[in-house]
Amino acid sequence: MEEEKGLTKKMKKVMVAIDESDCSKRALSWTLEYLKDSILDSEIIVFTAQPPLELSYVYASSYGAAPIELINSMQENHKNAGLNRLEEGKKICAEHGVTPRTVMETGNPKEQICEAVEKLGIDLLVVGSHGRGAIQRTFLGSVSNYCVNNAKCPVLVVRNPA
Incomplete structure (x- = not known):
């Protein structure tokens, strides 16, 4: 009826x-x-989200700057790691008969997730949880906690079983 009215x-x-x-792969499987x-x-x-590639240690070498081939190889391997994660996600989706859209960004993962939520107009964000205690979260941070507090949509946190 809504379609008849042009909506x-x-x-x-x-x-x-x-x-x-x-835990993130489990969150995807659980969701599906x-x-x-x-x-x-x-x-x-x-x-x-791929964290930025840290190359300062390559340049800080006492032997001078690293060869450009080495730096290019490191950057390519870093990019491929993210693409491999997306391929794993696509395989999990295929097992459930779903063809997903894949998106990879570079930057701080928790910030990139929340930015993508706004940019892509996401209605529900699902993240996995490592199940860390309060002390570990204090020192290591928590992507899921950050997303719950900063994403502009509902967030579902899928915990790993104890």
Whole structure:
């Protein structure tokens, strides 16, 4: 009936942030399994953020600057690590009959996740949790906690089983 009036229903966007951890891959699998009916008509976005490549130690060498080939190789390997994560995410989605959109950004992961939420118009963000205690979170930080407090959409945190 809404389509008859010229109104089209907006497709919802669900973004799952993944990194190299098992808990993020579990969050993606959990989302596809347990929310499958709720997200059936949604666009699924698998997102990863590559922290900036730290090259200062290469330049700080007592032997002078590293050869450009070495730096190019390091940058290529760093990029490929992110692309490999996205491929893993696509495989998990394929196991559930879903074809996701993949997005990779470079920068501080927690900030990049929240920026992507706004830029892509995300309706639900899903992140995994390492299940760290308060002391570990204080020293190591918590991407999931940051996203809960800063993302401009609802955030679902999928915890690893104890």
